[in-house]
Amino acid sequence: MSVKPEPGSALFAGPFALATLSAPDGPAFPALVTADAQVIDLQAAFGDDRLTTRDLLDSWESALPRLRALADGGEPVRGPLDGFRVHAPVEPRQVFQSGANYRQHVIDLHVAHRAPGDDRPEEERRAEAAEIMDRRAAQDLPYVFIGLPSALTGPYDDVVLPAWAEQPDWELELAAVIGRPAHRVSVAEASGYIAGYTIANDLTDRATVFRRDMPQIGTDWLRSKNAPGFTPLGPWIVPAESVPHPGDLRVTLTLNGETMQDESTRDMIFDVARMVSYASQTARLLPGDLVLTGSPAGNGMHWGRLLRDGDVMEGSITGLGTQRTRCVAEAS
Known part of the structure; x- marks a missing residue:
């Protein structure tokens, strides 16, 4: 899909x-995209025909000043962005996903997933969920689990809905991209380990989130979230220095032109720095890794409308651009 900024608007x-x-029929390459939608081939600019976006993130502290200089001009461009294919902006080693991190979203899910035999009024169940959220915030325990890099796809690629997925749902999320190895970093330090931000749509098959054969096992994130292409990513990585307030961004998803999600990251229970710090207490985060920060209210379970063949999702986050993906049912 070619990309052009709308008149009077910025790409990021x-x-x-x-x-x-990538150019048509050409290999993928890391690129710097300027504000006026021009493309600089970073393999040529850095003199390395094997360079990847993740390599740049591996040496982010030294690469960033060179990228700033390239954006200022003086380097021949490869051409306008329109006409290039846009892939997922990075191939991470690890993907850290977050659940239950937007207050209103979790309350809505708690109400939607009514337990068998629970005949209490909705108002009572909402009050119960709100109490749970307050307790989680007080205990300072985010919920982080692991996703697969193989689930990632480009921001304009079709999303194949597996034949076995009975309730495929959307979950648009702000994703932090790590720029320095991070292990046991504090909340105060965590922002310094973030190279930039991008958009992720963390699709979930609601029917397979919980194991039916043995409910005591709990959630099955492998089955419900990690089908190939279930995480459209991008279109860009916007440097953190250009996103000074990640806790005040608008997250919006439309389905066939109708707004489904439209919420601020202010509704997060745990902010981005807290999520990065928490994940780093156990794991060693590596440059290029993604930390997804959860999805706001307005998913398909809330609306009673799950994804179907032919649906088109458009997801945008303030300052990070827009991704557009079409759902295609898997051939039986």
Whole structure:
């Protein structure tokens, strides 16, 4: 899909963003995309025909000043963005996903997933969920689990809905991209380990979230979230210096032109720095890794409308651009 900024609008916040692009029938390459939608081939600019976006993130502290200089001009561009294919902007080693991190979203899910035999009024169940959220916030325990890099796909690629997925749902999320190895970093330090931000749509098959054969096992994130292409990513990585207030961004998803999610990251229970710090207490986060921060209210379970063949999702986050994906049913 070719990409053009709308008249009077910007593709992203700041003077440049990182992308992974390819010309028609050509290999993918890391690119700097300027605010006026011009493409600089970073393999050529850095003199390394094997360079990837993740390599840049591996040496982010030294790469960032060079990227700023390239964005200022003086480097021949490869051409306008329109006409290049846009891929997922990075191939991470690890994907850290977050559940139950938007207050209103979790309350809605708690009400939607009524337990068998629970005949209490909705108002009572909402009050119970709100109490649970307050307790989680007080205990300072985010919920983080592991996703698979193989689930990632480009921001304009079709999403194949597996034949076995009975309730495929959308979950648009802000994703932090790690720029320095991070292990046991504090909340105060965590923002310094974030290279930039991008958009992720963390699709979930609601029917397979909980194990039916043995409910005591709990959630099955492998089955429900990690089908190939279930995580459209991008289109860009916008440097953190261009996104000074990640806790005040608008997260919006439309389905066939109708707004389904439209919420601020202010509704997060745990902010981005807290999520990065928490994940790093156990794991060693590596450059290029993704930390997804949860999805706001307005998913398909809330609306009683799950994804179907032919649906088109458009997801945008303030300053990070817009992704557009079409759902295609898997051939039986």
